[in-house]
Amino acid sequence: MTGAGDRYIRVPVGDEAARWAARGRCKRVLFVVHNVTSATRLLDVLPLFHDDFGIQLLATCTGSSAFEGGVAALLAETGVPVLPWEQALETKVDLAITASLGGQLHRISGQLALLSHGVGYNKTLATPDAGGRTPESPLTSDSPPDAGPGTDPDPDAGPRAVPHRHGRGRAAESALSLGQTAESALAAPPVFGLSPDWLLHDGIPIADAMVLSHPEQLDRLRTACPEAVATAVLAGDPCFDRMLAARPYRERFRKAFGVRRGQRLVVLNSTWNPESLFGDGGGADVFPSLLPRLTAELPADEYRVAAVLHPNIWQGHGPGQIRAWLDRALRAGLVLVDPLHDWRQALLAADAVIGDHGSVSYYAAALGIPVLLGTTPSAGLDPLSPVAQFVDQAPQFDPHAPLADHLDGLIANHRPLPGPARLTTSAPGTSAALLRSLFYRLLNTPEPQRPALLEPLRLPPHQHPSPTAPLKVLTRVTTNPYAIHLARHSDPWYEPLGEGDVHLAVPEDTRDPGQLALADVLLREGAAEDPRFGSPEQWTAEVLARHPYSSLAAYVTGPRTCTVRTRTGRLLRLTGEPDGLAPGASASALHAWLAAGRTIDRATKEGLTIRTGSTTHHVTVTVMP
Numbered sequence: 094m095t096g097a098g099d100r101y102i103r104v105p106v107g108d109e110a111a112r113w114a115a116r117g118r119c120k121r122v123l124f125v126v127h128n129v130t131s132a133t134r135l136l137d138v139l140p141l142f143h144d145d146f147g148i149q150l151l152a153t154c155t156g157s158s159a160f161e162g163g164v165a166a167l168l169a170e171t172g173v174p175v176l177p178w179e180q181a182l183e184t185k186v187d188l189a190i191t192a193s194l195g196g197q198l199h200r201i202s203g204q205l206a207l208l209s210h211g212v213g214y215n216k217t218l219a220t221p222d223a224g225g226r227t228p229e230s231p232l233t234s235d236s237p238p239d240a241g242p243g244t245d246p247d248p249d250a251g252p253r254a255v256p257h258r259h260g261r262g263r264a265a266e267s268a269l270s271l272g273q274t275a276e277s278a279l280a281a282p283p284v285f286g287l288s289p290d291w292l293l294h295d296g297i298p299i300a301d302a303m304v305l306s307h308p309e310q311l312d313r314l315r316t317a318c319p320e321a322v323a324t325a326v327l328a329g330d331p332c333f334d335r336m337l338a339a340r341p342y343r344e345r346f347r348k349a350f351g352v353r354r355g356q357r358l359v360v361l362n363s364t365w366n367p368e369s370l371f372g373d374g375g376g377a378d379v380f381p382s383l384l385p386r387l388t389a390e391l392p393a394d395e396y397r398v399a400a401v402l403h404p405n406i407w408q409g410h411g412p413g414q415i416r417a418w419l420d421r422a423l424r425a426g427l428v429l430v431d432p433l434h435d436w437r438q439a440l441l442a443a444d445a446v447i448g449d450h451g452s453v454s455y456y457a458a459a460l461g462i463p464v465l466l467g468t469t470p471s472a473g474l475d476p477l478s479p480v481a482q483f484v485d486q487a488p489q490f491d492p493h494a495p496l497a498d499h500l501d502g503l504i505a506n507h508r509p510l511p512g513p514a515r516l517t518t519s520a521p522g523t524s525a526a527l528l529r530s531l532f533y534r535l536l537n538t539p540e541p542q543r544p545a546l547l548e549p550l551r552l553p554p555h556q557h558p559s560p561t562a563p564l565k566v567l568t569r570v571t572t573n574p575y576a577i578h579l580a581r582h583s584d585p586w587y588e589p590l591g592e593g594d595v596h597l598a599v600p601e602d603t604r605d606p607g608q609l610a611l612a613d614v615l616l617r618e619g620a621a622e623d624p625r626f627g628s629p630e631q632w633t634a635e636v637l638a639r640h641p642y643s644s645l646a647a648y649v650t651g652p653r654t655c656t657v658r659t660r661t662g663r664l665l666r667l668t669g670e671p672d673g674l675a676p677g678a679s680a681s682a683l684h685a686w687l688a689a690g691r692t693i694d695r696a697t698k699e700g701l702t703i704r705t706g707s708t709t710h711h712v713t714v715t716v717m718p
Contacts, residue, residue: 101180105149119149120536123181123203124173125191128158129404131210132167133433134192137331138208139171140548141529145541150174153181155196162408167433188535194291198299204535207300211452212330212459212517213310214286215478284475287317298324302531306330307519313477326531329524331547333456333517336437339550340460346442349553350428352397354672355708357444359387359398359500360430364451365405368470379467379492383447388425389585390496393564394678394705399428399443401436401453424604425583426560435553445500450474450484458483459513463503465490479516486510557652558675559618561600563608568685569593576702576709577682594688598681601636609640614684616677618649621656630717633658644688647680655680656717663693664717667701674703674710682712 101107105114106121122142126132142148152168153176154161168175176184178196186203192210283290287310292298298321305311311325339346352358361384367374387398400419407415419429430439440446440457446464448454450473458464467490474481487510488503520527529545562584569578569592581598582589589595599612609615615636619626626632629648636646637658649655653669655676667679674682682703686696696714703710 127193128160131192157195215480328527329520330518362448365403370449392580463507570689629656
């Protein structure tokens with residue numbers, strides 16, 4: 094993104110900017126982006142400069158990260174002028190804001206504020222070469238194999254030596270007053286973001302202001318890098334504050350992700366390094382075996398499963414590859430959450446999270462959501478950090494336990510750990526005011542009088558569940574009281590366990606057309622007026638004629654309704670309750686009702702009472718002409 098062929102922009106900065114820019118007296122605020130992950134944290138604070146005609150926002154990408162994919166599109170989405178990195182280094186700015194330590198930050202001409210791009214500073218790293226501290230310094234043997242010159246010193250990727258910034262005299266005076274030296278701090282395992290190896294240049298802090306979210310980080314900074322203590326500012330966590338502000342909208346988020354009444358939302362979350370839940374470097378390689386179990390073992394009408402994957406997974410392997418790896422799960426109903434805009438909403442909507450040692454799992458615990466850790470590589474964590482303590486205390490995922498029982502026990506026995514909620518931020522709900530005050534102080538300009546406000550989390554687009562995988566449906570019809578007990582399992586590798594009869598329900602657009610000949614219930618979803626299928630009445634007649642061994646065909650026309658034709662030719666409309674059972678499940682319940690010898694006349698008079706887990710649904714049955 095920052096190659097030699099990049100063209101310098103001419104407006105609003107550049108040699109002739111004064112000639113062309115309509116507003117040339119603005120203070121310049123530069124957002125320094127390394128990858129999509131760090132960019133999203135900067136986007137959290139960008140609204141703090143909204144409506145100020147005295148501020149010109151700019152952005153640049155250092156080109157130092159191995160994960161530059163998606164950065165250009167994300168910056169284009171903001172509409173902020175983007176400077177090539179070399180032009181950014183040559184341009185005088187009043188304030189630069191960064192959420193990582195990659196690139197030659199010491200060369201920026203202007204005040205520099207450093208934010209964390211995760212939940213504080215928790216990762217220990219192999220010690221870089223203490224002699225050179227240049228981008229070419231060799232890495233120790235336990236560094237990742239992809240580490241190389243000029244790459245981003247991400248805490249999950251191993252250490253990179255970072256070029257250092259011009260001096261700050263007040264920080265050196267602070268180090269003397271504390272009676273500590275950088276050598277004493279280096280005796281402990283270095284922590285990314287708190288170590289002199291990344292924070293200092295010639296013994297002086299790189300940043301003018303280092304934003305911390307909690308005093309526990311300041312305590313560790315005093316030990317690890319006393320020279321930087323004078324630059325530390327406690328200003329809360331804007332990412333977490335946005336989640337706290339959105340808590341009242343939990344039900345809206347659940348509906349956006351397609352969660353119906355009686356369903357639990359299980360969020361599968363992974364950070365990106367080889368030891369993560371998604372990674373294959375931790376030995377067990379949990380993710381490939383866990384994913385199909387979540388969509389097959391958990392009844393589809395009792396659970397909704399979503400995956401939140403770190404942006405570096407998306408950008409490192411490619412979105413197409415991610416969807417290819419997850420294809421079976423997506424066809425079975427998995428929700429793949431937008432990793433930039435909607436992961437926080439997924440946490441707020443979740444009933445349980447299966448995760449790892451990344452920030453997202455810690456944020457979930459801070460919100461009070463039950464968390465199971467699928468992998469816990471504690472070797473890469475600062476033992477004094479909150480995340481390390483959380484990893485030691487949180488429940489561990491048992492790969493041998495039945496998933497539904499495992500999750501039921503997790504939720505029933507959940508007692509929120511006090512650490513995450515207490516240590517994520519010391520200033521809940523006030524980061525906007527604290528950060529804006531800091532930024533304008535660094536800009537040396539009066540702060541606006543209006544309240545400082547963050548952008549509310551968006552309501553995600555509706556993710557309507559429309560699985561195309563075959564469903565094995567376990568049903569049991571009882572008489573006292575009259576009810577149909579139903580559990581649908583998406584594309585299981587085995588027959589569902591439990592008392593009752595099993596039938597096969599298959600969407601017509603399944604990838605395996607051979608399953609259609611075996612289907613008891615045939616499914617199709619679409620608009621009633623879709624000319625490609627004629628009408629629900631025509632499609633149901635056509636598909637039953639094509640598959641003579643099927644008993645029933647259902648055309649789903651909305652979130653509550655479907656048109657059903659039986660093998661005898663009866664045409665029925667099934668209508669569920671608002672936010673109730675999925676229409677495809679209602680069709681399977683009707684099939685079970687008829688297979689048990691019950692009559693359509695009774696169903697039209699009394700409706701169908703359907704039980705999925707502990708939830709009771711009522712479906713109205715109407716005879717169509």
